[in-house]
Amino acid sequence: xxxxxxxxxxxxxxxxxxxxxxxxxxxxxxxxxxxxxxxxxxxxxxxxxxxxxxxxxxxxxxxxxxxxxxxxxxxxxxxxxxxxxxxxxxxxxxxxxxxxxxxxxxxxxxxxxxxxxxxxxxxxxxxxxxxxxxxxxxxxxxxxxxxxxxxxxxxxxxxxxxxxxxxxxxxxxxxxxxxxxxxxxxxxxxxxxxxxxxxxxxxxxxxxxxx
Numbered sequence: 529x530x531x532x533x534x535x536x537x538x539x540x541x542x543x544x545x546x547x548x549x550x551x552x553x554x555x556x557x558x559x560x561x562x563x564x565x566x567x568x569x570x571x572x573x574x575x576x577x578x579x580x581x582x583x584x585x586x587x588x589x590x591x592x593x594x595x596x597x598x599x600x601x602x603x604x605x606x607x608x609x610x611x612x613x614x615x616x617x618x619x620x621x622x623x624x625x626x627x628x629x630x631x632x633x634x635x636x637x638x639x640x641x642x643x644x645x646x647x648x649x650x651x652x653x654x655x656x657x658x659x660x661x662x663x664x665x666x667x668x669x670x671x672x673x674x675x676x677x678x679x680x681x682x683x684x685x686x687x688x689x690x691x692x693x694x695x696x697x698x699x700x701x702x703x704x705x706x707x708x709x710x711x712x713x714x715x716x717x718x719x720x721x722x723x724x725x726x727x728x729x730x731x732x733x734x735x736x737x738x739x
Contacts, residue, residue, distance in 0.1 A: 537577065543607035545577035549642065554583045556725050557641065557672055560732070564668065566590050568636035571662065573623045573655070574643040578605030585614040590637065595621035624651035629662035638662065638669040644708070645674060645690070648699040653711055660715030663735070669717070671731040672724065675705040683727045705729065 537547040557580070567589050575581060575594035578601070585592040592615045594605045602618050609615035621628060623640075624647055638659050644652050659669050674686055681687035681702060694701040705721070708731065712719050717733040724730050 539604075540607075542610070543603050544582070545579070545604040547577050547579065550577055550579040552726070553641065553672065553724075553728070554580055557639075557670075557730070558584045558587060560722060560724075560730050561588060561637075561639075561670065564637075566637050566668075568664070569593060569633065570637040570639060571595065571632065571635045572639045572641075573621070573659070574640060575605050575618060576601055576641075578608035578618070580639070580641060581605065581615045582608030582612055585609075585612055588614070590614060592616065593619060593632075593635075595619040595623070597622045597624075623655050623658060626654055626658070629658045632662060634664035634667065635662050636664050636667050638667070639672075640670070641672045643673065644671070645693060645702045646700055649703065649707075652703055652708075656708065656711045657715050660712065660717050660733070663717075665735065667734070669712075669731075669733040671708075671733065672728060674702055674728050675708065676702045677705055679704055686727055 537545045539545050561584065568591065570590040571593045572581060573595055575596045578594055581592050581594045594609065594615065595618060596602070596605065599620060602620070605618040640659070647655070663669060681690050686702065690702045709719055712733050716735060719731050719733040722730040722732065
């Protein structure tokens with residue numbers, strides 16, 4: 529089993545998991561989302577514990593659809609969504625499989641947090657293409673996480689974490705920012721890059737036709 533910093537996250541009596549990274553990054557991510565007048569549907573890919581849905585959805589005007597590839601995460605996501613009217617029941621979704629966007633209506637927003645470095649490049653390329661394909665005409669994708677710049681980690685902590693991931697599976701690890709931006713551009717999206725706490729980035733991708 530892959531060893532990640534959030535392994536062994538605290539679990540509350542009601543079944544909600546409390547991953548440390550999600551607790552740290554929820555407020556900064558929400559602050560970015562609140563800059564935009566988000567309405568309609570928001571698909572969260574790789575919801576994990578469900579903490580983001582439970583924390584952010586009540587503070588946004590969106591219909592929040594959590595999803596995850598791991599059936600073992602459904603209970604925690606459901607627990608976090610309990611009593612939050614804006615959060616739909618979690619969807620079992622492997623977002624690295626081609627064609628999944630056809631199973632869903634067009635999305636006004638997509639949120640992806642801390643996944644790209646945990647999957648191979650080929651899977652990441654499929655995911656990014658599918659995210660672009662699932663967006664409604666005025667939709668935006670918010671992609672948060674750590675990235676390489678010009679092939680290099682930009683902090684000792686990032687270099688160590690990237691090395692630990694590649695030691696566990698040589699196919700995974702941090703993706704280069706330029707590579708991700710090229711894939712998004714090839715899918716018809718223009719992307720704004722925001723610096724975030726702990727040396728992470730938020731990529732805000734939207735169609736070229738938007739002002």
